[in-house]
Amino acid sequence: MIKLIASDLDGTLLRNGAQEINPEIFDLILRLKEKDIHFAAASGRQLYSQRCLFAPVKDEISYIAENGSLCICQGKVISKGIIERSLGLQIIKASREFGSCHTLLSCESRCYTDSDSQEFIRHMRDDLHNDIHYCPDLTNITEPFLKLAACDFHGTTYLLPYFKEKFGAQIDVVTSGNLWVDFIAPGANKGTALKRLADHLGIRPEECIAFGDQYNDIEMLQFAGCGYAMKDCAPGVERYADASTDSVEEVLQKLL
Structure with a gap:
């Protein structure tokens, strides 16, 4: 049953x-x-x-x-689940270096982004209904990291292999929908x-x-x-x- x-x-x-x-x-x-x-x-x-x-x-x-x-x-x-902070900071840095993606840091209280793209922030607030806060430097966030994600409006064709090569041995790197690559806390x-x-x-x-x-x-x-x-x-x-x-x-x- x-x-x-x-x-x-x-x-x-x-x-x-x-x-x-x-x-x-x-x-x-x-x-x-x-x-x-x-x-x-x-x-x-x-x-x-x-x-x-x-x-x-x-x-x-x-x-x-x-x-x-x-x-x-x-x-x-x-x-x-919690992502170890030092690894999370490495992912944030790599996301900024990729250039065309937007980083999302999820904590229990809310989520944060260092992207100043109004298109992305509108998408998060109005389409996905997220409680999102703009923070120009995500290293200032002291809450435990539940999840990190990167969004590319062009899709994940290049985004996924980029992050898998850098972090695939340390953390699960998976697609979520058509625009997102997610980093999932161990276990x-x-x-x-x-x-x-x-x-x-x-x-x-x-x-x-x-x-x-x-x-x-x-x-x-x-x-x-x-x-x-x-x-x-x-x-x-x-x-x-x-x-x-x-x-x-x-x-x-x-x-x-």
Whole structure:
């Protein structure tokens, strides 16, 4: 029997660049809850952003945020991952040297950027609904680093190999959506966060379903008893899934 469903957002629930959740999902989440099936949003996005997206049901679901570096259930922190500060500062420096990308530093209280691009800041605030603060020198941030990410509006074709070559041996470097490369705290990913959440709720892996489309979803797809890859997922992601779909809503409707 299924008791827990976790879904990625960008490219999975949010299709074709959409920045608003299909309202049908809110009804499905409430219907699932009536059957004692818990829903968790799992994303590289900030917790604040996710709660904005799921506003009508924001207190009815759990959250795996920052690619697994923060897991929240019933308003309580279940797990947290931290990037070692000296490594984080190296990544920030390399991001600035790349030139055409924008750095995002995520902490528990909010996220920060040293980019003064109004296009980027507007995208973060208005499209992604992040609580973002401009800081010209990110080395001044003293909060623990939950996640670092780099955004290139031209895509990740050059960004990903650049960072993988520099830091791939030290930290997980993965794509998140079509514009982002994320650096994930050691031991923290969507799969480990989903396991922590399932353990907290007393749910077994075989009682879980997960949906995803990118490389940062692989561990979550592997953990769940049934993992669905989106049909237009990143190349190779489908190998880690049990099935494929082009609609999360359709699968949830069939389950109900």
